[in-house]
Amino acid sequence: MSVSVPSPRADRILLAVLCLLLAEAVTAHVLGGPDDVARQAEPMPAPMPAVDLGGGASWPGRAGDRRALVLGGCPTPAVVEVVEPSPRGRDASLVAPDAGARVIYAYRGRLLSGRLATTALTAVHFVRRATAVLRRDGTRAWEELAVKVTLPGDCAAEPEVALYALRRDARAG
Amino acid sequence: MADTSASSPTRLPGPLSDRVAGVMALLPASAASWAVLVFTVGTTLAAGLQRHLYPTQGPQRLVELDLGEAFAIAAVLSLLLPRPHEPLTLTRGDRAVFGLCALSWFLPEPHAVYLGMTLAGAWLILRQPRPGPLRQVGQIWLALSLCELWSKLVFKMFYLVIEPVEVAVLAWVGRMVFPALQTEGVYLSIRPDWSVVMLEGCSAFHNLSLAALIWLCLLAMAGRRVDRGTLLALAASAGLVVAVNIARILAMLPSQDAYLYWHDGTGSVLVALAAVVASVGPMIVQIERAA
Numbered sequence: 088m089s090v091s092v093p094s095p096r097a098d099r100i101l102l103a104v105l106c107l108l109l110a111e112a113v114t115a116h117v118l119g120g121p122d123d124v125a126r127q128a129e130p131m132p133a134p135m136p137a138v139d140l141g142g143g144a145s146w147p148g149r150a151g152d153r154r155a156l157v158l159g160g161c162p163t164p165a166v167v168e169v170v171e172p173s174p175r176g177r178d179a180s181l182v183a184p185d186a187g188a189r190v191i192y193a194y195r196g197r198l199l200s201g202r203l204a205t206t207a208l209t210a211v212h213f214v215r216r217a218t219a220v221l222r223r224d225g226t227r228a229w230e231e232l233a234v235k236v237t238l239p240g241d242c243a244a245e246p247e248v249a250l251y252a253l254r255r256d257a258r259a260g
Numbered sequence: 261m262a263d264t265s266a267s268s269p270t271r272l273p274g275p276l277s278d279r280v281a282g283v284m285a286l287l288p289a290s291a292a293s294w295a296v297l298v299f300t301v302g303t304t305l306a307a308g309l310q311r312h313l314y315p316t317q318g319p320q321r322l323v324e325l326d327l328g329e330a331f332a333i334a335a336v337l338s339l340l341l342p343r344p345h346e347p348l349t350l351t352r353g354d355r356a357v358f359g360l361c362a363l364s365w366f367l368p369e370p371h372a373v374y375l376g377m378t379l380a381g382a383w384l385i386l387r388q389p390r391p392g393p394l395r396q397v398g399q400i401w402l403a404l405s406l407c408e409l410w411s412k413l414v415f416k417m418f419y420l421v422i423e424p425v426e427v428a429v430l431a432w433v434g435r436m437v438f439p440a441l442q443t444e445g446v447y448l449s450i451r452p453d454w455s456v457v458m459l460e461g462c463s464a465f466h467n468l469s470l471a472a473l474i475w476l477c478l479l480a481m482a483g484r485r486v487d488r489g490t491l492l493a494l495a496a497s498a499g500l501v502v503a504v505n506i507a508r509i510l511a512m513l514p515s516q517d518a519y520l521y522w523h524d525g526t527g528s529v530l531v532a533l534a535a536v537v538a539s540v541g542p543m544i545v546q547i548e549r550a551a
Contacts, residue, residue, distance in 0.1 A: 093349045098291035101355045105295055105362055109302040112365035116309045174419045174460040182457065183420055183445050209417045220372045 138169065138234045141196035144254035146234045151180070158252050161242035165249060172212035172233040180235065181205055187240025191249055194233035200246035208233060292348040293340045296397055299358050299380065300336045304329040306365035307373040307408065327536060328470050332404040335477035339393045339400075348394060357383045371412065374405040381405060396480050403473045411469040419460050426465075427458050429502075434510050441513070450513045464505035471497045471539040478543045484550070493546040500538035504531060 137145035148169040155164040170180040172194055183205070184190055191200040192208045195215065199207045216229065236249050244252075308326065340348070350358075357380055364376030384398025415422065423446050430448065434441045438450045449455035475494045484490055508531045512519040521527040 095291060097352070097355055098295060098350055101350070101358060102291045102295045102298065104359050105298045105302060108359075108362045108365060109298060109305065112302070112306045113309060115366060116306060116313065173416050179457050179459060181419070182459075183424075185445070205420045206417050209419070213413060213417065216369075217372070220367050220369045223366070223368055 138193060138232050139196040140193045140234065140250065140254050140257055141198070142254050144257040146193070146253065146257050148232075150178075150232055156236065156249070156252060156256060158238075158242060158244045158249060160244050161239065163239045163241060165239065165242060165244075166237045167253065168235045168237070169232050170235045172231065173209045181208075184237050185240070189238045189242075189246075191236050191238070191246040192233050193236070193250060193253060195231070198246060198250050290348060292350045295350070295355075295358060296348065296394075297336065297340060299362060299377075300333055300397075300401070302362060302365055303373060303377045304333065304404075307370045310368070310370040310373070328404065328407050328473050331474050331477040332400050335400050335480040336397055338481040339396050350394075351387070353387065354383070354394075371409045374409040377401045378405040378409065400477060400480060403476045407469045407473045412466065415463065415465045416460060422465065423458055423460075423463065426463055430458070430506055430509060433506050434513075437510055438513060448509070448513060451515075454513075454516060454519075456509065456512050456519060458509070462505075462509060464502045467501045467505060467535050467539070468498055471501045474539045475543055478540070478547065482547045484547065489546050489550065490543070493542040496542035497539050500542070501535055504534045504538055 137147045139145050146167075146169070150169055150171050152169045154167045156167045157164045168180060170192075171178055172192075174181050189200075190204055191198065192204055193199075194208055194211060197211065199211070201207075212231070212233075215231070234253065236253065238244060238249060308329065361376030361380040364373055367373055367375065378401075381398045381401030381403075384394050385402065427443055427446050427448065431441055431443045434448070440450050442449050446458040447455045448458065472494065475490075475497060479486065479490060508522055508527070511522045511527065522531065
């Protein structure tokens with residue numbers, strides 16, 4: 088526990104340190120700002136970001152890309168969608184599916200399934216982003232995407248089976 | 261307050277410098293008070309600057325966020341101003357915590373900047389001995405960082421759990437106005453060819469945490485304690501904020517034109533203003549009545 092002794096000199100040193108830090112931070116953000124803005128405004132460069140499915144496979148595509156996935160034991164094909172891993176603005180891609188349907192995600196080589204799959208996805212994404220921010224690691228973590236697979240109500244396939252099918256499709260191109 | 265500046269021995273001649281000296285006399289005299297002020301303003305500045313540099317945020321969101329920060333700064337000022345001759349006493353631990361927490365200003369994300377303020381606020385509340393004004397400053401720091409960082413994080417994570425509850429409330433109220441109101445998941449419609457989806461920006465959740473922050477700031481500015489009257493004012497604000505949001509979303513249901521007016525047009529500005537009045541009004545009435 089600290090002792091409460093008034094020390095105007097130490098207070099003045101603290102004030103000076105805070106003012107210096109503030110000036111530095113403002114300069115850093117103003118100078119660093121336009122770069123970040125340009126990076127965000129420009130469309131993604133040529134090699135498109137791919138979602139790591141684990142097992143050495145990755146799923147290419149931009150947010151919003153959709154494709155059908157044929158699964159054994161599923162009369163209607165599942166829908167594969169590339170999504171941003173946290174709800175943002177007017178993006179409706181993380182909204183819960185129709186009653187009966189199940190949703191699984193592949194993100195950074197992990198399979199997320201179950202009732203709280205979307206919450207788990209957002210949590211994993213925020214941990215990833217927080218780590219990137221604390222390491223001052225640029226904005227790469229912001230651009231990471233996830234793959235969402237919506238299994239229709241009449242589909243009995245296990246999440247793992249859907250992930251294997253996804254990897255198989257990804258390797259086949 | 262003009263008397264203080266007139267009696268100041270370092271007064272410069274001229275009406276403008278009189279004015280400046282008058283303002284200076286209002287400001288806290290001790291370096292400790294200034295350090296608290298710089299920490300508050302510095303955090304909001306580092307976050308606000310990054311937010312304005314990123315083009316991804318809509319104008320309405322910006323206004324609301326800046327409002328919370330403005331109230332917090334005003335509240336901290338009002339805690340520091342009345343004691344120009346009775347300086348704050350900072351401990352060695354306080355100084356170390358403030359200095360270290362200020363490092364979060366450099367984080368390259370506008371929300372993450374508030375991490376330091378959370379830690380410093382928690383420190384001021386939990387440490388011993390507990391002095392009056394500094395403890396209150398700690399509460400405001402904690403409330404501001406909760407509003408700007410943690411409540412958003414929690415909301416985004418539990419969006420799928422919170423949103424259906426909000427839609428259910430909305431549908432319950434909405435059926436009184438539009439008996440034909442249908443809901444499916446987070447989609448609402450009163451016509452077969454037009455539906456509105458409740459996304460994270462539509463929720464009253466952020467406005468509620470902002471209303472709570474403004475309430476705490478007004479409490480500090482008025483020098484009031486938490487009692488039945490002020491708690492009632494908080495409850496009234498929360499109810500009004502939710503009501504404004506429900507009314508706004510119901511107003512979007514009839515047609516796409518109505519949606520555009522209330523979501524992006526003049527209507528959205530009116531809604532933002534109404535939300536501000538709902539957050540501030542009940543507490544102002546409560547404070548004025550007591551005075």
